[in-house]
Amino acid sequence: MRKFETLLLLSPELAADAREALLTTLSGVVEREQGSMITADHWGMRDLAYPVRKQMRGYYVRLEYTAPGATVAELERIIRISDGIFKFVTVKLADAVEEVA
Incomplete structure (x- = not known):
């Protein structure tokens, strides 16, 4: 299991x-793929440096989770086909995470 972080705009x-329904769906994808959601930080509405899809504001959410590598591909596939998500980035935080029993 690896530790990942995904930032959503x-x-x-x-x-x-x-928003909550969308985040519930994404959490469900992680858990369905044998991962576990650690935290979902709502950063809230922020001004953007440049327009994204003709918008100058966006709502940021940071997801932190542990999952196998293949889970990220499935999660990003779901993100790409979801309406309401302008941009996203996923970063691997740690290669191996010890599971707490």
């Missing part, structure tokens, strides 16, 4: 319940 036009 969501549309400012998404309602709070739609």
Whole structure:
């Protein structure tokens, strides 16, 4: 198991319940692929340095999770086909994470 972090830039036009539904879906993907979600930090609405899809604001969310490497590919596939996600980036934080029993 590896530790990953995914930073999402969501549309400012998404309602709070739609945001939560989207994050629940992404958490479900991680857990379905034998991973575990560590934390989901809501950074909130921020101004952007340049327009993204004609928007000057965006809602940031940081997901931290442990999962096998193949899980990231599936998670990013779901992110790409989801509406409301402008941009994302995934970073590997650690190669091997000890699982707590």
